[in-house]
Amino acid sequence: MTAGDGVTAPRPNPKSALVVVADGSEEMEAVITIDVLRRAAIIVTVAGLDGAVRLVPDASLSTIVASAKKFDIIVFPGGLGGAKAFQLSGTVHSLIHTQLADPTRTLAFICAAPLALGTAASTQSLVKPNLLPAKLPITSHPSVKDEVVALLTKAGVTAVDYKDDARVVVALNGRLITSRGPGTTFEFALEIVRQLCGEEKRNEVAGPMLMHPAMEDWSKAVFVGNEEIMN
DSSP, rough: OBTTSBBBBBOOOOOOEEEEEOOOOOHHHHHHHHHHHHHHOOEEEEEEEESSSSSSOOOOOOOHHHHTTTSEEEEOOOOHHEEEEEEEHHHHHHHHHHHHHHOEEHHHHHEETTTHHHHHHHTTTTTTSSSOOOOEOOOOOOGGGHHHHHHHHHHTEEEEHHHHHHHHEEEETTTTOOOOOGGGGGHHHHHHHHHHHHHHHHHHHGGGGGGOOOHHHHTTTTTEOOOOOOO
């Protein structure tokens, strides 16, 4: 059941998403992602990293962490200022570790935000306990490509399979989603919907938004990896 504006009516046992924002987060990437996920009837909570943010969050990240609430996906928008704040936050690093440690949950990073994953990979030793594979497909904003690759390599990812030609990259059997920047946010958000709710729901949400024809076939914009983690 879909309302006239393309918003899907709530259904039993909906999926949940936590979108983390900080001072310097890219507004387009945050707002578009939040809107698209809500159109799919995903329950979205917006949490602000301690400090001033221009977007108005539902709660502080510290409050969310203290509540021990679980989310099907945690999303980190880009924007260099926000990404750097995520890099410096031990709370964010721990959140990434906890989410990766649960095989039923997903992480998503766009634009400069994969910097936070790269830093957490070292501070939380994500490769040694087999939470990240030795070969990892990933993408980001081109301006932080070298830093993302260097951080992951330092953390023990021996083969960073960086994708320059994919607008969205899916890894870890759908549990890690990365994308490149503001212009790829719709594909990024719709891929989150596809991973959480299925392709039918993705198409249902995309239809009323009148996406550009080039975006209608998700397979042309999305790289899906088949890497394995050795236990």
